[in-house]
Amino acid sequence: MTLTLSQVAKTFPDGTRALNPTSLEIAEGEILSLLGPSGCGKTTLLRIIAGLEAADAGGTLSFNGEDVTRLPVERRKIGMVFQNYALFPNMSVRGNIGYGLKMAGLPRAEITARVEEVIALCRLQPYAERAITALSGGQRQRVALARAVAPRPRVLLLDEPLSALDAALRTDLRDELADLLRAVGITAVFVTHDQDEAMAIADRVAVMCMGNVLQVGAPEALYRQPADAFVARFVGNAMPLGGEIAGDRLLLDGAVLPLARPADGNTAWVRGEDIALDDAGPLPATVDAVTFLGTHYRIKLTTTGPAPLFALHHGHSAPRPGETVRLSIPPHAILTLPAAA
Ligand SMILES: Nc1ncnc2c1ncn2[C@@H]1O[C@H](COP(=O)(O)OP(=O)(O)OP(=O)(O)O)[C@@H](O)[C@H]1O
Numbered sequence: 001m002t003l004t005l006s007q008v009a010k011t012f013p014d015g016t017r018a019l020n021p022t023s024l025e026i027a028e029g030e031i032l033s034l035l036g037p038s039g040c041g042k043t044t045l046l047r048i049i050a051g052l053e054a055a056d057a058g059g060t061l062s063f064n065g066e067d068v069t070r071l072p073v074e075r076r077k078i079g080m081v082f083q084n085y086a087l088f089p090n091m092s093v094r095g096n097i098g099y100g101l102k103m104a105g106l107p108r109a110e111i112t113a114r115v116e117e118v119i120a121l122c123r124l125q126p127y128a129e130r131a132i133t134a135l136s137g138g139q140r141q142r143v144a145l146a147r148a149v150a151p152r153p154r155v156l157l158l159d160e161p162l163s164a165l166d167a168a169l170r171t172d173l174r175d176e177l178a179d180l181l182r183a184v185g186i187t188a189v190f191v192t193h194d195q196d197e198a199m200a201i202a203d204r205v206a207v208m209c210m211g212n213v214l215q216v217g218a219p220e221a222l223y224r225q226p227a228d229a230f231v232a233r234f235v236g237n238a239m240p241l242g243g244e245i246a247g248d249r250l251l252l253d254g255a256v257l258p259l260a261r262p263a264d265g266n267t268a269w270v271r272g273e274d275i276a277l278d279d280a281g282p283l284p285a286t287v288d289a290v291t292f293l294g295t296h297y298r299i300k301l302t303t304t305g306p307a308p309l310f311a312l313h314h315g316h317s318a319p320r321p322g323e324t325v326r327l328s329i330p331p332h333a334i335l336t337l338p339a340a341a
Contacts, residue, residue: 001064001154001187002028003049008059010044018044020211021059026155026189031181032216033190033198035234036208042191045208046157049189051076063154079153079186081161085144087132093143094119094128100151114150121183122146137165138173142180149184156181156188162197174200195235199223207231229267229337238269238335242305250334253304255283257329263336272298274333275311277319281328285309290318301327 003026010019019041026032034042047053049061051073061069068076087096097118101111119128122142127135135143141161148156161177162170178201181188192198198205199219206216207230215227222235232238243252250257250268259268277299285301288308297318299311311327319325 002026003155003187003189004060004062004065005049006060006062008045008048008061009056010041010048010053011056017211019048022213024206024213024216026187029185029187031178031188031190031201031203033192033202033205034208035192035195035198035205037193037234039210040208041211042193042208043159046159046189046191049155050078050080050157077151077154079148079151079156081141081144081148081156081158083160083163085140085161085164087140087143087147089132092129092131093124093135093146096132096143097124097146097150100147104151118146118150121149122180137169138176141165141173141177145177145180145184149186153186156184156186158188158190160191160193162192162194170194170197177201199235205235207234209234226335226337229269232269232335232337236271237310238271239309240306241268241270241309241329241334242307243268245336252283255304257282257334258331259334259336260331261336266336266338269335269337270309270329270333271335272310272312274329275301275309276328277311277313277315277325278328279326281326283327283329285325285327287319287321287323287325289321292318301325303327 005022005024007021007023009021011017034045036042044053048055051071055069060067094115098111098115101114119125122145124142124146127139132140162173165173174197190201204216204218205222206213207222209230215222215231222231226232226235241250243250245263245266245268247262248259250259283303285303287299288302289300291298297313299313299318301309301311303309
């Protein structure tokens with residue numbers, strides 16, 4: 001199912017403009033993540049797709065070319081997975097998964113067959129008769145997904161489905177969720193404020209800020225060619241270098257860094273993985289703090305720039321706080337971007 005949004009906007013009755021006119025196309029079987037900080041409008045957009053919120057006049061939403069803008073939620077044939085899963089605790093796994101099919105009045109044999117099919121797809125066979133209260137967080141997540149896809153919805157909407165889990169489990173389950181969504185093969189829209197989650201699960205990510213979709217693209221494209229400084233900060237934690245761009249050089253207080261190409265009028269940004277400790281490097285810095293993180297050190301550095309830089313250092317040892325070091329940044333790793341709006 002292809003999902004098309006054309007100039008969809010939302011102003012709440014109190015005047016809050018939660019979503020500016022937004023146009024997006026989500027391809028059949030594609031998993032799109034809406035990524036952005038709290039309050040940027042991602043839940044509002046998801047609720048408009050669901051039919052839980054009406055879009056402002058002028059916008060249209062269509063499923064495979066059929067205009068569903070005015071269709072009520074119960075007739076849109078969508079599946080939803082919420083933060084807290086909203087499972088029925090006193091029902092078995094099978095009971096939860098079959099619930100929507102029973103409500104839809106499907107024949108018993110058809111319900112049984114579909115429930116078994118979805119149980120197998122979501123690898124829930126060992127737990128089919130268990131009560132929800134006897135399942136782990138990850139197993140509950142799979143049941144919620146199985147229940148949502150059992151009635152064969154046209155699109156699956158997921159609202160921060162991993163946020164109720166602790167950090168270690170979240171990492172395991174985001175990979176599992178990515179696998180399951182692809183196994184189910186459904187068009188899906190996934191809301192998160194966690195960049196790692198968005199990148200791990202989605203085919204494409206829509207980065208949102210203050211009611212606007214700033215950029216839509218595959219995770220690698222967003223990381224390598226962010227459209228502006230907000231996207232670069234939000235996807236991959238780019239940090240401002242300050243200074244002034246003059247043609248193909250970045251002029252900093254006390255250092256000149258070469259750029260890959262001329263970029264006048266822009267601002268310069270760098271990511272932690274691209275900053276190297278290098279005795280022959282052009283940029284002097286003072287070490288403020290060093291954190292050992294197993295695979296690498298995170299080194300907080302002060303330069304003449306507007307904000308501290310955090311370098312990810314993969315060496316076997318690191319300088320100590322208070323030491324003066326020199327840094328180099330390869331020209332292609334200096335992002336030259338329009339300042340955020
Ligand atoms: N019913 C409402 N009435 C007025 N304003 C609302 C309403 N619902 C949401 N808003 C406002 O609209 C804006 C977008 O909210 P939304 O819930 O879509 O953001 P979000 O990106 O999903 O944030 P979060 O990650 O915190 O859920 C916010 O400023 C919010 O306060």
